[in-house]
Amino acid sequence: xxxxxxxxxxKFASCDGCQLSLLDCEDELLAVADRITIANFMEAxxxxxxxxxxxxxxxGSITTPHDRERIRxxxxxxxxxITIGACATAGGIQALxxxxxxxxxxxxxxxxxxYISTLNTSTPISEHVKIxxxxxxxxxxxxxxxxxxxxxxxxxxxxxxxxxxxxxxxxRGTACIMVAHGTACMGPVTQAGCGAICPSYNxxxxxxxxxxxxxxxSSLVKWMRNLGVPEDExxxxxxxxxxxxxxxxxxxxxxxxxxx
Amino acid sequence: xxxxxxxxxxxxxVDYLARVEGEGxxxxxxxxxxxxxVKLKIxxxxxxxxxxxxxxxxREAPDITSRICGICPVAYQMSAIxxxxxxxxxxxxxxxxxxxRLFYAGEWIxxxxxxxxxxxxxDFLGYPSAVEMAKDHPEAVERGLSLKKIGCxxxxxxxxxxxxxxxxxxxxxxxxxxxxxxxxxxxKLLLARDxxxxxxxxxxxxxxxxxxxxxxxxxxxxxxxxxxxxxxIISNKGLDxxxxxxxxxxxxxxxxxxxxxxxxxxxxGNCYHVGPMARYALNFAQLPADIQETARAAxxxxxxxxxxxxxxxxxxxxxxxxxxxxxxxxxxxxPSVSSIPAxxxxxxxxxxxxxxxxxxxxxxxxxxDGIIEDANIVPPTSQNQKMIEDDLRxxxxxxxxxPDSEIQYLSEQAVRNYDPCISCATHFLxxxxxxx
Numbered sequence: 245x246x247x248x249x250x251x252x253x254x255k256f257a258s259c260d261g262c263q264l265s266l267l268d269c270e271d272e273l274l275a276v277a278d279r280i281t282i283a284n285f286m287e288a289x290x291x292x293x294x295x296x297x298x299x300x301x302x303x304g305s306i307t308t309p310h311d312r313e314r315i316r317x318x319x320x321x322x323x324x325x326i327t328i329g330a331c332a333t334a335g336g337i338q339a340l341x342x343x344x345x346x347x348x349x350x351x352x353x354x355x356x357x358x359y360i361s362t363l364n365t366s367t368p369i370s371e372h373v374k375i376x377x378x379x380x381x382x383x384x385x386x387x388x389x390x391x392x393x394x395x396x397x398x399x400x401x402x403x404x405x406x407x408x409x410x411x412x413x414x415x416r417g418t419a420c421i422m423v424a425h426g427t428a429c430m431g432p433v434t435q436a437g438c439g440a441i442c443p444s445y446n447x448x449x450x451x452x453x454x455x456x457x458x459x460x461x462s463s464l465v466k467w468m469r470n471l472g473v474p475e476d477e478x479x480x481x482x483x484x485x486x487x488x489x490x491x492x493x494x495x496x497x498x499x500x501x502x503x504x
Numbered sequence: 505x506x507x508x509x510x511x512x513x514x515x516x517x518v519d520y521l522a523r524v525e526g527e528g529x530x531x532x533x534x535x536x537x538x539x540x541x542v543k544l545k546i547x548x549x550x551x552x553x554x555x556x557x558x559x560x561x562x563r564e565a566p567d568i569t570s571r572i573c574g575i576c577p578v579a580y581q582m583s584a585i586x587x588x589x590x591x592x593x594x595x596x597x598x599x600x601x602x603x604x605r606l607f608y609a610g611e612w613i614x615x616x617x618x619x620x621x622x623x624x625x626x627d628f629l630g631y632p633s634a635v636e637m638a639k640d641h642p643e644a645v646e647r648g649l650s651l652k653k654i655g656c657x658x659x660x661x662x663x664x665x666x667x668x669x670x671x672x673x674x675x676x677x678x679x680x681x682x683x684x685x686x687x688x689x690x691x692k693l694l695l696a697r698d699x700x701x702x703x704x705x706x707x708x709x710x711x712x713x714x715x716x717x718x719x720x721x722x723x724x725x726x727x728x729x730x731x732x733x734x735x736x737i738i739s740n741k742g743l744d745x746x747x748x749x750x751x752x753x754x755x756x757x758x759x760x761x762x763x764x765x766x767x768x769x770x771x772x773g774n775c776y777h778v779g780p781m782a783r784y785a786l787n788f789a790q791l792p793a794d795i796q797e798t799a800r801a802a803x804x805x806x807x808x809x810x811x812x813x814x815x816x817x818x819x820x821x822x823x824x825x826x827x828x829x830x831x832x833x834x835x836x837x838x839p840s841v842s843s844i845p846a847x848x849x850x851x852x853x854x855x856x857x858x859x860x861x862x863x864x865x866x867x868x869x870x871x872x873d874g875i876i877e878d879a880n881i882v883p884p885t886s887q888n889q890k891m892i893e894d895d896l897r898x899x900x901x902x903x904x905x906x907p908d909s910e911i912q913y914l915s916e917q918a919v920r921n922y923d924p925c926i927s928c929a930t931h932f933l934x935x936x937x938x939x940x
Contacts, residue, residue: 442664452668
């Protein structure tokens, strides 16, 4: 009998939600645990088996000097390293600090700031080490997570589409809320994967899966302006959970430039 | 991970606590058979939510703050929403309020069941994880997973998804469910009610260390129902205040060894206890009679003072949440609107709801356009942090003759009694920059 592949789950700056997705696979969890050894998953088990690991899932972004070193160690121990969620793939909501004036932050009075060690940026894992695959989303979709784990364990490419949320609305038969109701929606530039939940709940997509492949943000900005979305609101729409993703960051910089 | 320091001093430390949400460590120093130092260290990196909430629109706070915690996002959304509705001077009542209780009940079921079966029960039965436990106790683990799944299904219907749901908004919901959709949940909830009763009975069969404390319990209270989303903040030691008086009675302190603030009661800096045991002690009378009876049959009184038995209290709350969800569904009349208008004012709004782990307080100051000028969030684990240390200080002397490894095991279990959510507790620090 061949030895079961070893899985490790690592946490950096994050909310725990993406690794929770694994525990949220109520119907599949025990079957997964049957096929792989959960070798290092602190949130679920106090039993830690030493590396190397066949597959590492990494949640969270790099925000401290210590974590900058720790991710290199994780990479060294991992045959495949997959980042899961917007924090790990784009820096997460905490990447908003990347836009803040350092002096302004320092001027915020705090009782004992000397106790805290932190970097002035929140960056995705891919800025620090080579990664083998990025699974997007804030949070990730658990069905996609199972697909990715499966694919790597069977040495095939994960079946995760890079197209926009618009395709998912068409698939589930949701009328376009931007066209039909004039609701501002990030769907046209956002990667699919969630199942187009927001439009089916009568609200615009807010971009939590980050930019799709080659998004046309300029065109969307024009559409938003035609709908009468105020400029500050338009900026905030791009400045959320994936603000650190290049095309969203560029859209912010471009809109700010135009506003000047 | 524990070692003797030489002489009569023993140090017990756990560098990375398992089966808690987030990154924390524990440090115990014992000299001459007395505990001289206890530290719950939280090294989870801070994310500065209160900093970047400034300048955001008041309507964004529920979604942004839900990202503080993937285990209890509904709690963040609800506390933010109540604070914003307070600032707008509106009150959501009737069917919309009922739907909020249903939504929140889903999170209680899911979060509590995760802790009961996957994080806490392995301590009592001697396994490193629920997956290992499932080999010998498949029925229990499968029961836990089934129950958890039904909690997630409530959140998915009400919120679109179970982690960071998208449907809650200031003033109500983006979309309210049709009666037919709720009826599909009803069948599953009837099954869940059986599973929840079995969970109470099963949790009561575990072995509990004898350890009772005279706690100061703090929770919401409205006199009519078991608290989830509104009420006054009360304690068993005479506190009785409105939510907007919170800052006058509680304060957060910063200690050097932790990335999380510790919240204490003014003026003396006393620790206090929030969460299931506090809610239960202060609201036992508001539980339906059949649930009171189930609790008594499981060996609980109207107050539980043994933190190791919090697993039974949590199970009772799961049973309550299932019953409450059924009550809401059975009485449901679709509201005429999915939300009521919310117009912001230049003022400060306050909100507090009962997250699975206890009282979650939000305060926002808005300008006249509804832009957030200041935000303050106090999560349950910040409030329980000092209480956890206090428990360890009192608990360890009772097992001081045991070997270090056993003290360590029991101490970790004592920390997990509180289901600490370290991700929640850490995200509220202001920033200091490392310029490297």
